Amino acid sequence: MTTAPRARVQRRPVHGVVLLDKPIGLSSNQALQKVKWLLRAEKAGHTGTLDPLATGVLPLCFGAATKFSQLHLDADKGYRAVLRLGATTSTGDLEGEITSTAEVDRSALTPERLQAVVARFTGPISQLPPMYSALKKDGKALYEYARAGIEVERAPRAVTIRELSLRLLPESDPATVELELQVLCSKGTYVRTLAEDIGQALGCGAHLSALRRTRTGEFELSQCISIEAIEALPDSERLGVLLPVETLLARHARVTLDEHNAGRFLSGMRRRGPWADGAQVAVHADHPAALLGTAHVEAGELIPGRLLSPIEIQQILESHS
Structure with missing residues (x-):
């Protein structure tokens, strides 16, 4: 008995987040x-990785939105984590082998002591990147060296902890002491x-x-959707989970151009106008109303940055009609 060949997924232009x-x-x-397959999208990318053991906010960019994904690689991130005290592991999480253990005195973890630790790690700090990370040395990811049992020299990195809190979690197992960390x-x-x-x-x-x-940035967990929820939708309704491309540019100043200037801007030409100088500008056309791309303004001159193609703009307009 022969198995019928699996039908190929018919991809389509999808633009949004x-x-x-x-x-x-x-x-x-x-x-x-997985989501790209569910949406039958032609082009997709994400805005920074989450470990397999981590869950939560992961903005996915489709089509024209991939041009602006870098903006959210640089955004501040918020996390809620559980720290298990009394043991270190080779990976810093549950996946690794235990490398050391120590007794934990639960009664010594007073609010005052935890607050002193919070103060120590709030603000600008220096971190040594872990061996189990995607950082590269000589073209190879650090985790590849780690899996081979090789530890390489890493330079400390300056990062900023803007907010931090620690809370002793209720005892669920006498052998386990855990803290909740929010950062x-x-x-x-x-x-x-x-x-x-x-x-x-x-x-x-x-x-x-x-x-x-x-x-991540201005995006919060309450705005997110699960893969299961997307799967549960009929194919005809799945594109409804997309947010507009300009969602990624919410913190950009807005400039709107008339039809004549919009065409010239899209061809890469600078435009002069009464605009305040700024490093982050989202440029729109007034008719038809559409996002054209990003720019910056210097000495009143609008200088093109990442631009949508006329085909992308047309496809977005058609999807909204």
Whole structure:
């Protein structure tokens, strides 16, 4: 008995942003490919990775939105994590092998002591990137060296912890002492490293037992949708989960051009007008109303940045009609 060949998915131009609540167990790319398949999208990318063991906010960009994904790579991130005290692991989380253990005196974890640790790790700090990370040395990711049992020299990185809190979690197992950590931090911050450093400061060691991203930039967990929820929708309704491309440019100043100037701007020409200087500008056409791309204004001159193509603009307009 022969099996009928599997029908190929008919891809289509899709433009916009999906705020995904990434599930545990999937890499960011696996989650992206799953949603790309569900939407039958031609082109997709994400705005920074989440470890397979982490869940939470993962903005996915489709079509024209991929041109602006870099903006959210640089955004501040918020996390809620659980730190398991009394043991360190090779990876800084539950996946690794235990490398050291220590007794934990639960009664010594007073609010005053925890607050002193919070003060120590709030503001600009220096972090040594973990070996189990995607940072590259000589063209190879650090985790590849780590899996081969090789530790390489890494340079400390400056990051900023904007907000931090620690709370002792209720005892559920006499052998386990855990802290809840909530943090708002700059790009490039490793929460696993922060957990390890806090464990070291408490004198007992620590590793992550859970990690959930609660925000990235202005996007919050309450705005996100799960893969299961997208799957449950009929194919004809799935594009309804997309947010507009300009969602990624919410913090940009807005400039609107008439039809004549919009065409010239799209061809890469600078436009002069009564605009205030600014590094981040979202440029729109007034008729038909459409996003054209980004720019910056210098000495009153609008200088094109990342531009949508006329085909992308037409496809977006048609999808809204």
